[in-house]
Amino acid sequence: MDYSPCISTSLDLNIKPLRVLDEAPKREPQESNFMDLGLNTSVKEEINTGALVEELNRVSAENKKLTKMLTVMCENYNTLRSQVVDYMSKNADKELSPSKKRKSDSSNNIGDNNVNMLTNGASESSSTDEDSSKKPREEKITAKISRVYVRTETSDTSLIVKDGYQWRKYGQKVTRDNPCPRAYFKCSFAPSCPVKKKVQRTAEDQSVLVATYEGEHNHPTQMDETSGSSRCMAIGSVPCSTSLNSSGPTITLDLTKSKSPIDSQSNNNNNNSSNSNKTALKPKTESPEIQRFLVEQMASSLTKDPGFTAALAAAISGRIFHQNLPGKW
DNA sequence: CGGATTTGACCTGCGC
């Protein structure tokens, strides 16, 4: 994942309404009052323009610097995340290879078993054949298996993984290799939906729930039902949702919240459209059109906000004003 | 009262 190319971090501060650059000669009368230092108009304007250009260069250099810092941060985040993914994969292999595992089980977790975990959210997916021994052969082949790791509060004893679907618990069992009970769920949102889910805490870290999904939903999520086909509840204002559907996981980041991006992405599983081994845990990489749309939405939200534009105008004019006063800044 | 959850019994597949 690479966030930096997705969104340009350069601020396109459209300060035209302020008329400080291209319309400096047409300054308002009151504007000249506080800068009248006895110089003639053309000299003053020259000085002001030069100062503005200088300031603009400075701000754009600062902007570049911040962009670079953000890129570095993203890279560091990616590196750390991949380390976590590796670590979890190793742990999952260990956990799922007891000596007396059933034949079908032990063969499942070799190979394309992508397991991921986020520190506080959910994650991941893969297509494995896990737990398929009970099913007829054709189901074994076609059933899509994915696994999601969800970190919960240790005090939270419920085996509930919120993923946008409605589940009905039909059984619970204590398994041999894990003292924590495993809960069995069926999708109850659509009566004909064949999807099943197993949820169990990991033996190593009981704050981590492992949800194993089996099959494909033949219906939309509840969120899809209530808000149309859009998986994002409000792209322009308060965007954030996570959901699963038959075509794969959907992650929408809520940029208005202070939580870390990690918290906002979850349930990145069920890449059912393909059986190939996927790199899990990617936030949904939208098409360039959608990315552009999101950026435009953000920009328009900001520019339409009178408070923001007023504050921006005040800040810029304030800095310009102060720069023309010696001893300040 | 109806839907969801719990839980013991039963079923099925696998290893020995």
Add this chain to the structure above:
DNA sequence: GCGCAGGTCAAATCCG
């Protein structure tokens, strides 16, 4: 064939 373990069923129970 037997025993074990995981998965499912369904009656009992809970809860809003």
